[in-house]
Amino acid sequence: MGVKRQTDTNLTKYVLNRKAGRSIIERRPVFSPDGESLAIIVENIVRVYNIQTGDCVRTLESETPINELVAIEFPENEDYNLYGCSDCGCVITWTWEKGAVLREAKLQLPKDAKVLTFNLIDSNECFITAMEPANTQLYTASYSVRSGALNYEFATTRPLYYDIVRVSMGWCNGDRFAAVTNGTKVLFIQNMYKPHMRTQIVNHNKFRILSVSAHHRESAIAITDTIGRVTIITGNLYDYRTVAREVLHWHFLPPFAICFSVIGNYLFSGGMEKVLVKWTLGHLANKANEKAYIPRLPGMIRYITVNSSNIAITLSNNSVVIASAQMRVVSTILECGGISAASRARSWLVYHRPLDALLLPGRTGHLQLYSTATDKVLYNIDITEMNNLPSERRNLLPLETEVACAAVSADGSWLVTSEYRNDGINYPEEKLKFWSAQSKNTTPFKLNTCVNLSHGGCNVVSLALSNKGEFCVSAGLDQKFRIWRREKSSQTHRKKIIWSCLTACYYSSGIAHFLANPVLNNFKTGDVSLGKTEDSPYLKDVDEEDIIKKVFNLHKERTGFSRVEDDVFRKHDGDMGGVAISHDGSLIAAWFGSKLTLWDTHLCNLRTTLSHPALRPKGKHVMFGNNDAAHYLVCTTENCVAVWSLLSLTIKWLVQLKPMWLAGDPFSNKMAVITDNNDLFVFRPQSSEPILTRKNIVDPQTGVFTQCAFGAPIGDKVRLYIVRNDAEIFCLEPENSKAHGLEVMSRRNLPLSNFSALLAEQHLSEVQPAVPVSGQALNMESLGNTAISQFLSGAPHMVPPVAMMCTSFLQHLSGYEEIEEPQDEEDKEMEVDPQSSDDEDSSTPTLIGKHTPKATELWTPNYDNVKEKRLKKILNKPLLDLHTTGTLFGL
Known part of the structure; x- marks a missing residue:
């Protein structure tokens, strides 16, 4: 079992970890076959969440690096493999039980084609729609999921691309078909096994079709349009003249999602009203046209997924709500982000x-x-x-x-x-x-x-x-x-x-x-709708600035928008900027245009005004220093960062850059500034030399960092949280700090043999790597005493014969000392444990004398203080006490 961690190898001391804020609502989720988990696409990985707790239990990823996944799906009548496809046409097959990559196949797509949708025909074939760079029409074809070979290219079914593409697979006359909508008034039906069998169904009253869902067993499909109607089309779908239509109308605004239940007795729909509607279909005579609701959802409904017992509702606030079949909310899977565009x-x-x-x-x-x-x-x-506030048809985005x-x-x-x-x-x-x-x-x-x-x-x-x-x-x-x-x-x-x-x-x-x-000063009167109004032509036609497309992709909005802007006041010299309070609470700093003013907190009067030509045209942020930097004032404008000294009322240093945000640690003297090209500088007001610099930490084309804040530090090290304009949260922290990781299932987790299944993927060992002796300060005396104590602590019958002991060891026991030339530094005396000395005396043979041949020694002991005492004990006392020995052995 591996652990996925995000690190930056270019950084030696600090790493930039991506914490939260990824979008979990871009693609449609799927339920696991056992109904206990929900698989959600998050960019290029698949997260598996527990339905009851809403916690992420594991993560699936591909072996081949991919940009993003476009769809995941379990084939019908199979419950052991999960199929997914990336935008580049890489089809990945995961084993659901083990979560390992079973197979990867590359679809033989046209050059530079980008996959938009992926649907399984069966466990061997898939249907995809793709977009070619030089073509405004969708590329539709079926491929083998095992080899990636092309089966059929449906050249006659090529709808125009308008950024809203929905596909659903169903059954008609025993054959598999694909229903495709591109956000226009036309619905395309294509037989998977007979390419010549196709049709185009035009929505009555010419309203645009936004979503489609096919019945799992019968020849029926359901569509939603921009006026809020749900239309069920049944019959021979290949002949639009013989189909029957049933209209269900509750929605007032455009519904973005629709889905049949597993059996097909119910239909679920939802959209901009933030209400999930459960329709009872007409063939249930006792409950015909009955509706149930889940109101007051926290966001617009983007996708609906159902199984036999639960409903997954994907919302625009970057969350997925899990509800039971009885329309009761069970849990919520919530990710950071989902910020309103305004x-x-x-x-x-x-x-x-x-x-x-x-x-x-x-x-x-x-x-x-x-x-x-x-x-x-x-x-x-x-x-x-x-x-x-409720939306209106001519004002889909109320203020x-x-x-x-x-x-x-x-x-x-x-x-x-x-x-x-x-x-x-x-x-x-x-x-x-x-x-x-x-x-x-x-x-x-x-x-x-x-x-x-x-x-x-x-x-x-x-x-x-x-x-x-x-x-x-x-x-x-x-x-x-x-x-x-x-x-x-x-x-x-x-x-x-x-x-x-x-x-x-x-100030003025x-x-x-x-x-x-x-x-x-006064109220205006007139017949003008609140906020920005949108005309009704979006109901039938698609224009360049499609409001439906804008609302559907509202969660991707990065720059934000506002309805009423007072541009004239932003250019005024007296516009207010940032304000700050000193650490002791005695001073207030406030920007008035390009003038930085200092005010007394208790008397509420102006103390002084600080100005400099480099601070024009307008100040943005201001912050007092802390601790030993309390007498400094740090400020930013659109083009520079400046530090003022409150003792001399002069600029201590100034750096020209384009800051986006200024943050300070309230419990230290550290500050941080981020720029418009994603450069990060951590500094102290005392010096213009930063203590931490990171240039272009993330490509500005993917997003610009707009805010930062200091987190709880690790000792004297910095922990800085940064937020990008797409609401993703990053953390710059020390590389040795404990990082959070998610379980990653891949092909590497598959055991190579039955024996290897018993072994852990990561082995822990107490054996330390070898270190050069010169790099360690070893205490040889303590090591020698420890080794001798362990050797002599055993039972007498476990001690090896004297003949097998090395000469240097016996010399150490006997107290032999080699005469050496005097050295500049005197060796320290070794401390002798009296208890260990007695043990040594009882184990020392009497055959050892003073004139033993010299042997190579690893180190030279020093027994000046105990040498004579030990030799007298060895010579005077016998090696064995015959009386004691006879008693022990019964002699």
Whole structure:
């Protein structure tokens, strides 16, 4: 059994480990034959999760390096092999019981073709659709999964490629067929054994078809369209004129997923309403047209997979919900990520030390609490406590209230969050909330104080908390920062801790935002829909900016988007940037445009203003140093990192780069900055020479790192968590730290013989490798005493004859010493154990004299203090006590 670990061989001291945030919703999952596990594709590997606990129990990977897997599937009537296909056409067969790679075959695809879908016809053949670089039509063909040879190329069935391709395999007239939809109004039916038998079924009313599912036994298929209808088509599917249609209509928005039950008595559908619908089909007379629901799911439904007892629902928030056949949620498989697209533009990351967890944005209105110890999402904290706004057909992406900013005190006792919504029509919704940490509760934080319109309806851009959570500073687009203090309010029967605003500070007038934005002064009237509206033509036609495609791939959005942007205020000289509180809580640093200001915390007045031509046009982050660097102030702009000395009010050093984020360790003097080309620098404010540098740690084309935070250190070493714009979490930590690994099943796990099955793959041994003598400081005296004690501790009849003992050993027992020339350094006297001396006397033969021939010695003992005493004992006392010996042997 191997252990998969991700290490970087180019790094000698630190390694960059990919912790969490991979997408588990790109492909459709499958249930295991026993129904106890769920296999999910995660890029180029397959994770196997337990249904009841939601834990990952093992991981399957290929022997040949691949980019990503496009599909996995168990063949019908077989329960011992799992088949998968990569985008390059590599078909892998795993044995499910052992999890080892049984076979790998390369499909004979056209040059540079990329596989889009993979479906098994049986255990020997598969049907694939692929995209060729120079062709806008899909390539459809059947291949042998054992040899990779081409069986049939369906040249007449080549639909256009529109990024939404769904395929389902079914039965019609005893033959296997494939139903293919490409996101248009046409459904393509192709016989697998008779290439000439094919048809095209056009959806009535010309609405676009989004998903398709074929019945497992009967000649029937179910499709969903953009207007929300579910249509069941039965009959001879190769003749579109004779088919029968049954329309089921509950969905108001486009459904992205549909699936028949195993027996075929039920049909499951779901989409943008975040509701799973279970339809009872018409041939069950007692329950015809009956529906069951699982409402209020945390994301849009992308895929639905069923077996005889469970339902797997893949959601857009990077999670898979497992439900029973009775429509009750059993467990949830949740991975980091699933960040709402609107919050990606203003993302942040904070580390909570008591919980050893990261707080980062989650789905709409939520925070994710990711445990760095277990690499799991512990909580989804509902910050806004609001229902999701329903979508409309002309506005599929409504503007919802998002968490704009968050901060945690150094001791982890308080959390402060800001939420914001501005549709450009109604007055902006803006709240500042203070949360107290809970040690013994079902949730880690409890709401303490909620301040509505804390900045008059302007968005909060930065938050800072003191180390012990005594006061907070919030900066907003109203060009002011406000100081909030924790107080005790006396009520009738109890004392309660609340937060109140102490004062508001501004550098200029602080009213430019209100003068320029009429939304903050009066309400607009008119027949305008909230947010960004989409026209209805997407229901029937496919254009270049397809809103259906955008919604379906919303989880891939990296840059984020916002509906109402106040660009005019971003160019103003008085725009607020980052704020910070000093380690002792006496100073507040705040950016006002390109001017860095210092304020007294207790008097709430301006102490000084720091400016420099290199800090133009606008500051971004600011942070005070800690410990021995408390008299330094580190700040960043769009083009540089600068360190100010608070003693002389001058710049100590400045480095020109393009920083993305500045982070500091609240318990040490270390800081870190990441740049737009994924360079990482860890430094101390005292010196411009970094203590740790990593250039281009990840290719910027795959994603740009946007935030970082210091984790719990390992001694004096650094542990830094970094988040990419696709919500993936990386950790830069020492290479000798304990890394978390998942069990990997591959061909290497197969035993070579019956005997090798009894042996462990990894052997542990106490034998240490040989080390040169010059590299060790050996204590020869202690080693010699230990060896002699072990030799003489045995029974007398177990001691070897005298004739077989080596000369040097006997010389050591007799106290022989070679006369040597005096040396500069005197040898230390060897300590003699009196008890061991008695044992030696009883075992020393009387035949040994002083004039024994000289032998080669490994080392020379020194017995100056006991030499004469030992020789007298040897000469005066007999070797054996005849009386004692006779008594023992009965003589």
